Amino acid sequence: METTDPKHLYDTQQAQMNILAFWFLIGAEVVVFGCLFGIYLAVKSFTGDGPGPEELFKLNEIMVSTVILLSSSFTCALAIYFLNLTKKAWTLLFFLITIVLGLGFIGLEIREFTLYVGEGASISTSAFLGAFYMLLGTHGVHVLFGVTWIALLLVQLWLRGINQETAPKLFIASLYWHFIDVVWVMIFTVVYLIGKV
Amino acid sequence: MRVPFSFYVIGIILMSGCSNLSVLDSKGTAADSELKLLYLSIALMVIVLLVVFSLFIRFLIKYRERPGQENDFPTQIEGNKKLETTWIVLPFVILFILAVPTFATTYQLDNKAESMDEPLVINVTGKQFSWVFYYPEFEITLENEVKLPVDRPVIFNLHSEDVIHSFWIPQLAGKKDVLPHKENQLTLTPLETGTYDGKCAEFCGASHAFMTFETTVVEQETFKQWTNVADKQED
Amino acid sequence: MKALLDYFTSLPSDILLADVSFIIIAVIICYLLTKHSKWEWLWGWITSTDHKKIGIIYLLVSFLFFIRAGIEALLIRMQLAFPNNDFWVFQGDRFNQLTSTHGTVMIFLVATPLLIGLMNVIVPLQIGARDVAFPFMNSLSLWLFISGGILINVSFVAGGSPNAGWTSYAPLALNDYTPGPGNNYYPIGLQVAGLGTIMGGINFIVTILKMRAPGMRFMRMPLSTWAMFITSILIVYAFSALAVALLLLTFERLFGTVILTGGEGNPIIWQHLFWIFGHPEVYIIALPAFGIFSDVISTFSKRKLFGYPSMVFAIILIGFLGFMVWVHHMFTVGLSTNITIFFALTTMLIAVPTGIKIFNWLFTMRGGRIRFDTPMLYALGFIFTFVIGGVTGVMLSVVPADYQYHDSYFVVAHLHYVIIGATIFGVFSGVYYWWPKMFGKFLNEKLGKWNFWTFGIGFHFTFFPMHIMGLMGMPRRVFTYPEGEGLGFLNFISTCGAFLMGAGVLFFMINIYITTRSTQKNTLRDPWFSRGRTLEWTIPSPPPPYNFARLPLVKSREPLWEAYENGYKNIDFIGEYEDIHMPNSTSLPFFMGIGFLIASFGFVFEIWVIAIMGMAVVFLLMGIRSFQHKSGIHIPKEVVMAEDKGAED
Numbered sequence A: 001m002e003t004t005d006p007k008h009l010y011d012t013q014q015a016q017m018n019i020l021a022f023w024f025l026i027g028a029e030v031v032v033f034g035c036l037f038g039i040y041l042a043v044k045s046f047t048g049d050g051p052g053p054e055e056l057f058k059l060n061e062i063m064v065s066t067v068i069l070l071s072s073s074f075t076c077a078l079a080i081y082f083l084n085l086t087k088k089a090w091t092l093l094f095f096l097i098t099i100v101l102g103l104g105f106i107g108l109e110i111r112e113f114t115l116y117v118g119e120g121a122s123i124s125t126s127a128f129l130g131a132f133y134m135l136l137g138t139h140g141v142h143v144l145f146g147v148t149w150i151a152l153l154l155v156q157l158w159l160r161g162i163n164q165e166t167a168p169k170l171f172i173a174s175l176y177w178h179f180i181d182v183v184w185v186m187i188f189t190v191v192y193l194i195g196k197v
Numbered sequence B: 001m002r003v004p005f006s007f008y009v010i011g012i013i014l015m016s017g018c019s020n021l022s023v024l025d026s027k028g029t030a031a032d033s034e035l036k037l038l039y040l041s042i043a044l045m046v047i048v049l050l051v052v053f054s055l056f057i058r059f060l061i062k063y064r065e066r067p068g069q070e071n072d073f074p075t076q077i078e079g080n081k082k083l084e085t086t087w088i089v090l091p092f093v094i095l096f097i098l099a100v101p102t103f104a105t106t107y108q109l110d111n112k113a114e115s116m117d118e119p120l121v122i123n124v125t126g127k128q129f130s131w132v133f134y135y136p137e138f139e140i141t142l143e144n145e146v147k148l149p150v151d152r153p154v155i156f157n158l159h160s161e162d163v164i165h166s167f168w169i170p171q172l173a174g175k176k177d178v179l180p181h182k183e184n185q186l187t188l189t190p191l192e193t194g195t196y197d198g199k200c201a202e203f204c205g206a207s208h209a210f211m212t213f214e215t216t217v218v219e220q221e222t223f224k225q226w227t228n229v230a231d232k233q234e235d
Numbered sequence C: 001m002k003a004l005l006d007y008f009t010s011l012p013s014d015i016l017l018a019d020v021s022f023i024i025i026a027v028i029i030c031y032l033l034t035k036h037s038k039w040e041w042l043w044g045w046i047t048s049t050d051h052k053k054i055g056i057i058y059l060l061v062s063f064l065f066f067i068r069a070g071i072e073a074l075l076i077r078m079q080l081a082f083p084n085n086d087f088w089v090f091q092g093d094r095f096n097q098l099t100s101t102h103g104t105v106m107i108f109l110v111a112t113p114l115l116i117g118l119m120n121v122i123v124p125l126q127i128g129a130r131d132v133a134f135p136f137m138n139s140l141s142l143w144l145f146i147s148g149g150i151l152i153n154v155s156f157v158a159g160g161s162p163n164a165g166w167t168s169y170a171p172l173a174l175n176d177y178t179p180g181p182g183n184n185y186y187p188i189g190l191q192v193a194g195l196g197t198i199m200g201g202i203n204f205i206v207t208i209l210k211m212r213a214p215g216m217r218f219m220r221m222p223l224s225t226w227a228m229f230i231t232s233i234l235i236v237y238a239f240s241a242l243a244v245a246l247l248l249l250t251f252e253r254l255f256g257t258v259i260l261t262g263g264e265g266n267p268i269i270w271q272h273l274f275w276i277f278g279h280p281e282v283y284i285i286a287l288p289a290f291g292i293f294s295d296v297i298s299t300f301s302k303r304k305l306f307g308y309p310s311m312v313f314a315i316i317l318i319g320f321l322g323f324m325v326w327v328h329h330m331f332t333v334g335l336s337t338n339i340t341i342f343f344a345l346t347t348m349l350i351a352v353p354t355g356i357k358i359f360n361w362l363f364t365m366r367g368g369r370i371r372f373d374t375p376m377l378y379a380l381g382f383i384f385t386f387v388i389g390g391v392t393g394v395m396l397s398v399v400p401a402d403y404q405y406h407d408s409y410f411v412v413a414h415l416h417y418v419i420i421g422a423t424i425f426g427v428f429s430g431v432y433y434w435w436p437k438m439f440g441k442f443l444n445e446k447l448g449k450w451n452f453w454t455f456g457i458g459f460h461f462t463f464f465p466m467h468i469m470g471l472m473g474m475p476r477r478v479f480t481y482p483e484g485e486g487l488g489f490l491n492f493i494s495t496c497g498a499f500l501m502g503a504g505v506l507f508f509m510i511n512i513y514i515t516t517r518s519t520q521k522n523t524l525r526d527p528w529f530s531r532g533r534t535l536e537w538t539i540p541s542p543p544p545p546y547n548f549a550r551l552p553l554v555k556s557r558e559p560l561w562e563a564y565e566n567g568y569k570n571i572d573f574i575g576e577y578e579d580i581h582m583p584n585s586t587s588l589p590f591f592m593g594i595g596f597l598i599a600s601f602g603f604v605f606e607i608w609v610i611a612i613m614g615m616a617v618v619f620l621l622m623g624i625r626s627f628q629h630k631s632g633i634h635i636p637k638e639v640v641m642a643e644d645k646g647a648e649d
């Protein structure tokens, strides 16, 4: 039933439908993040007694997170490249790197938030901070979900090899991962870069 | 814009059924211009209703299945370009007639404040569940009632202390929301003396139904006397 | 024991009554299930992935919610029957709980899922598919909806109901003004149900895009399918906006953000987000009804739908414009004049495609042979009612006039004219129309007519006077009104009308009861009067689990009608019989629903351990699901063939 012929990995009707459904899910996610950005921009200047973006953000550290997440997108793409060649070991390796990078990103984000809270910039300090934590938090949870998801799929890949069931799943997870990355680029631009100037 | 006679007829018919159609019985400038549009839209919509319902009833009677027709295959058609074009174009015409005065009046109502001479300014504070009216000019404060001189423009500066309310004196003007984070303005000129009900129109909690106030419009002279007396009492 | 007794006697009488009736009903149901040894049968339904069964459960559960919210409507009307009335306990806050849950339940747990239920039953049959694209996700959607529904429904006896209106405007809906768990139910319960709805939307989009029968091009799809396709797209985007709005409200209430507060934030943000969802929602619950009416009117007039391409175009246009009119709910907020004007314009424009549809329906009937069976009666009632509702809609778009109508009973009248006129009439029409397809039995026509006339006449008595009440200056969501304003008479009529509507619903329930008990079957393929048009009438009633023994070959828009016209008994099916692959039944979605329910209670009462436990259950089950082989069951072609031959005669 299951072929590992690289040409036909995504050929089943179910795989096609899953991928299509996933694009619509991404559409929904675009609305979600669009609204979150909207909220953020609407209350960006409502800093109350708390710090504003200029005082708060430390661009250097954010640059590190950004580089980490962007390279995870790169390794993820590599993993898919090897997946399509049905090279299981390489696929596993690059997805593992992706996961590690993702975890690194989450770690940095948690560190960042703890720092801010330490400086007295908590979620209820001002409307601006509330929207900031909501937007970033939602993105962070997405990353966390992505990491867990890919990890689960890797176990399946490990146990069952590359076939018409595992390959589409990993492909979809990679789409998800790239999407999260794109959202991060938006966050980096809209929140951090524009916040600084 | 003069209101055609026929609109008054519609209004009277509507009113004869019930004693107290406050929205149709306008006594202020803002309510007046809103009422004109209300009549215009009712008139246009009555035309639409007449057309649709007469076609509807006609078709139902004429094309009902009669005994013996149960097994017919009536001819099948796809559509009719001419007819379809008609009912795409006609609505545009109706909407155009409606849209132009709508836009004009909206601008006019929203930009009243600048063009007013010698307006009476009243600061209104809404809170659960009462209204406070403050006249900066005379340093008078009233609760749940407001006094206005006839024929003098009024500016209400609306502000809320807690949740969102909405300021409504149906006979004088339509609503304006009373927001906690931002001041809104409502302008009008009362045209007749009398007592008018005012209410909160935005749901604001347990006693929303009781968040009412009384508006009294009096002669300018009377108003002046009242402000003098009230001023003295304050001291 | 004594403490428990004390607790119960301390409850207000209405809650006590609700508690007691909950318990009694639960006991009766358990008894009946045990007595007839039906537990296993029930489990079969719960774990089913068959779209028809899922659709039927959707219909049943949302009908129960309809009854609950309907009783609330009657209580509202009782309290408002006379000026200065004091009915039972429903004044002030208790009244506000009634209106808030009435609105919330009716929109989210009645109108939307009733239509999703019908979509489930009908879409695969109309496009010639054996199931939906994602049967597992379909079941999950169902159980998320039920979980969310249970949350909103039990709030009443467990901590208090939401009481900030179905629109839940901030700052009223924030902790400062409505503390306690009551208003937590709103964002949490709707979030869970909404998640299910989004999944449902995606499911139907993919189903319709990918699973149509051979030859069914887009412009050959029945109009119901078209409407449900566009609706699904609206669902995916509109409910995502709602998800963010609810997330925001959750953050405000549970995690202390201050984005929507009056002091530090901007409460209007909620209104924007809510109505960016809210207006498309109006079309989400109207478009499928339009689709159903298109099919019904065409079938019962025995005429091809007039102007099919323009009907499709109108649906698409409505769906598109539906996202650009939300500010018409906010004209009195004091936004800038240009914004207001823009949205007034788009709102007026949306009347054009709606008008196109009305005229096309009228001209579909022209030249036909109109029959007056119950589905058609509802369709005709719809045209009459909806035109009135549409016309008041245009009146509301006239901004200065809206300053007067807004938040008054005029709006209550308008919204019921469109929602009941389209959605509820549409569901009744569809249920009567497809009942024989679902169950192989007709609903009783005589009771159907009683149902229609009492409900319809009651409807106009209830809601027409509300237009005038609005013009008399009665604001909405007030629990009482003073003596002197002349409002008593109209309100009393309205209350009487509401009870007549209640009687209408009773007739419907009696009808279902009688039909279910009756043994009179009608398992014809095309039971109405053998003039069906679309694919669902080409297969047995009720259809086999796999719907189509062989896939249909679609050569035109109305294949069945054309077959009849050319003297055939049925349409062509493709080629040979084959083994059919169907999905397994599964209990995971049910348990995931329970996981969400547990987690939600944790969130509502802010007991984080429970919330985390519930979410852990959900994620665990998701993990398990991910590891499962999607094997499914195979129905051998011999069986299919035998069943199909058996059904022929």
Ligand code: HEM
Pocket: C070, C073, C074, C076, C077, C099, C100, C102, C103, C104, C106, C107, C110, C111, C165, C166, C167, C412, C415, C416, C419, C420, C423, C424, C462, C476, C477, C478, C479, C498, C501, C502
């Ligand atoms: C059984 C017949 C029904 C009756 C008698 C009825 C009655 C009412 C009344 C009197 C109100 C106004 C409450 C107030 O403003 O104080 C109301 C509000 C509302 N109704 Fe109904 N209703 C019925 C059915 C429905 C249905 C079928 C739906 C939708 C599917 C619906 C949706 C709503 C909504 C959304 C509101 C606004 C709630 C709010 O203001 O928060 N109703 N209903």
Ligand SMILES: [Cu+2]
Pocket: B165, B166, B200, B201, B202, B203, B204, B205, B208, B209, B211
């Ligand atoms: Cu109020």
Ligand SMILES: [Cu+2]
Pocket: C278, C279, C282, C325, C326, C328, C329
């Ligand atoms: Cu709307």
